[in-house]
Amino acid sequence: MQLTKALSLLTCALLSSATVPTKTVKRADSSQFVTTQGSKFFVNGSEFPMIGTNAYWLQALNEEQDIINTFSNISALGIKVVRAWAFNDVTEIPETGTWFQLIANGTTSVNTGANGLQKLDMIIKHAESFGIYVLLTLTNNWAPLATDNLTESIDGLKSSVQSRAVVDTFNASRPRNFLSNDYGGMDVYVRQFGLQNHDEFYTNQTVLNAFMNYTTQIVTRYVDSPAVLAWELANDARCNSSVAASATCTPQTVTQWHSTVAQHIKALDPNHLISSGTQGFLCMGCPKLFPRQTSPAQPSARAVVGRRSVAKPLTRERIIQERNEQWKKTRALLPKSEQDKGEGIRVRGRWVSTPTKRQSDSQGVGSAFDGSQGVDSEDILGIPQIGFGSFQLFPDQNSYGPDDPSLSAFNNTLQTGINWITTHGQLAQQFDKPVSLLGFGLVTEANAPDFVPFNSTVAPFASDTTSTVSKASSTSSSASANSTQTFGVTDSEQATAYSTWLNTGISSGVSGLLQYQWSQGNLTAQANTTISPNDDTTGESSNDDTTGESPNDGYSIQGVGEDTVQSILQNAVQSVSST
Numbered sequence: 001m002q003l004t005k006a007l008s009l010l011t012c013a014l015l016s017s018a019t020v021p022t023k024t025v026k027r028a029d030s031s032q033f034v035t036t037q038g039s040k041f042f043v044n045g046s047e048f049p050m051i052g053t054n055a056y057w058l059q060a061l062n063e064e065q066d067i068i069n070t071f072s073n074i075s076a077l078g079i080k081v082v083r084a085w086a087f088n089d090v091t092e093i094p095e096t097g098t099w100f101q102l103i104a105n106g107t108t109s110v111n112t113g114a115n116g117l118q119k120l121d122m123i124i125k126h127a128e129s130f131g132i133y134v135l136l137t138l139t140n141n142w143a144p145l146a147t148d149n150l151t152e153s154i155d156g157l158k159s160s161v162q163s164r165a166v167v168d169t170f171n172a173s174r175p176r177n178f179l180s181n182d183y184g185g186m187d188v189y190v191r192q193f194g195l196q197n198h199d200e201f202y203t204n205q206t207v208l209n210a211f212m213n214y215t216t217q218i219v220t221r222y223v224d225s226p227a228v229l230a231w232e233l234a235n236d237a238r239c240n241s242s243v244a245a246s247a248t249c250t251p252q253t254v255t256q257w258h259s260t261v262a263q264h265i266k267a268l269d270p271n272h273l274i275s276s277g278t279q280g281f282l283c284m285g286c287p288k289l290f291p292r293q294t295s296p297a298q299p300s301a302r303a304v305v306g307r308r309s310v311a312k313p314l315t316r317e318r319i320i321q322e323r324n325e326q327w328k329k330t331r332a333l334l335p336k337s338e339q340d341k342g343e344g345i346r347v348r349g350r351w352v353s354t355p356t357k358r359q360s361d362s363q364g365v366g367s368a369f370d371g372s373q374g375v376d377s378e379d380i381l382g383i384p385q386i387g388f389g390s391f392q393l394f395p396d397q398n399s400y401g402p403d404d405p406s407l408s409a410f411n412n413t414l415q416t417g418i419n420w421i422t423t424h425g426q427l428a429q430q431f432d433k434p435v436s437l438l439g440f441g442l443v444t445e446a447n448a449p450d451f452v453p454f455n456s457t458v459a460p461f462a463s464d465t466t467s468t469v470s471k472a473s474s475t476s477s478s479a480s481a482n483s484t485q486t487f488g489v490t491d492s493e494q495a496t497a498y499s500t501w502l503n504t505g506i507s508s509g510v511s512g513l514l515q516y517q518w519s520q521g522n523l524t525a526q527a528n529t530t531i532s533p534n535d536d537t538t539g540e541s542s543n544d545d546t547t548g549e550s551p552n553d554g555y556s557i558q559g560v561g562e563d564t565v566q567s568i569l570q571n572a573v574q575s576v577s578s579t
Helices: 002-017 064-076 117-129 164-172 186-192 205-221 251-268 316-332 336-341 377-381 409-431 463-473 477-484 491-508 562-577
Strands: 035-037 040-043 050-054 081-085 101-104 107-110 133-137 228-232 273-275 389-393 435-440 512-515
Touching: 050 435, 050 562, 064 117, 081 512, 101 186, 107 205, 117 133, 117 205, 186 205, 205 251, 251 273, 251 377, 316 409, 377 389, 377 409, 389 409, 409 435, 409 491, 435 491, 491 512, 491 562, 512 562
Parallel strands: 050 081, 050 512, 081 133, 133 228, 228 273, 389 435, 435 512
Antiparallel strands: 035 040, 101 107
């Protein structure tokens, strides 16, 4: 208890030191579209701080009333921003359900019918009626198939992931569009145009033309709608996916693609902002295609009372120095007996994630900063047509820095999130552009059986894979122990993290904070659709034959913690509204 209390005080001190200075700005234009001025969003002449949520599955709802009810519940909390998929790529026309684009054998065809883009029309129409702004994502980095050569399979679970019998059994239990990575995306283009590497989506001109053709049809369809907040070019773009990258892919490859597509969209639509949608990974040593433009020094050097100095540019040396200073402080809070042992507290076992997650070490900046993820979000933020930057926070799946040896597993997760959010708040200040956290989430123990990583089609902790996991893990003592550990945080820990991260974002100058993901019950259920009746295999539909619940990929708030998370979001809305 003493350590936890001390850590809370330390966290407050760290947040205080990271506070972004208040700027004096001109009065914003009274545009009905969301605009930016400096690092803030504006709409109708007033500042527009964004607290929001994700609902990638909105287009998959079976009835218009379900869309209305979902927006009604979201709006009731004061939430004004929803992030949703504006793509749904298929390789053959499905018998039921929604689809937007057929991509097959090097050709594409857009579905403008009732089960196509008219569903998206419905979303935009009702969002506007509730005063909600929709952030529309145009494609996804992740579109895994069971037959892919997974490049980032889970340690200790590789054998089960590669066991086709298990994969096929589990996939058969989920309807299409249930997972966020089951709406198509970059790798559908790669496969259907006969290519081999994930990054050919960025560089192959034929594929680029096909994607920009789809983008043109979506963007021009809603060019005059103020309910569209912005165009997000891609969710979590990077060099690699479940389809491997070529040896020639670099962060500059991804940056150049963002620039090309952003210019294309801006030429079509001068009304709406454009964002990247990346995870926020950086590259300290990478050459920049769009380096930050430094402002000339002001003639007066007189300090302004109550304002703090501008954050220094991110460098490898600064990151390591600040980390070491932070670790020294947390170590000093340990009991003397723990300090003498030279090791920190270890409370609850954690899932050993992908090789990518374990690349970082205390000697270097870690994989979130060294460019190994194949994306440089700082360089992308410098693109003139990019209106605001983005980052995400999913500690269950990604590493954002090495663990502090003096902290417990959960406190490391909490502190890593604080640091990641603060870093991006400082980038917003340096580039004088808004930066938004477009998705954050933690899997709870109750949700662990439903959890499917974004780069996978398999739920590693689902009950129907338990026996296989045990067999696959028997060859490694660490993996064996891992398979029996409880995965996920408690509901209370999730609430603590969400509240802390939201408050950190608000105080650090992050202008948009979107929780992942919203849950909606009492939806119209239809057989063989995303919302199906009596779906016992997922546990996500009610016993009533006519109603169901929204999909759960492990991050749904449906259940015991739902009221708590909604209350946290509502409090955040009230907090930013009162400032």
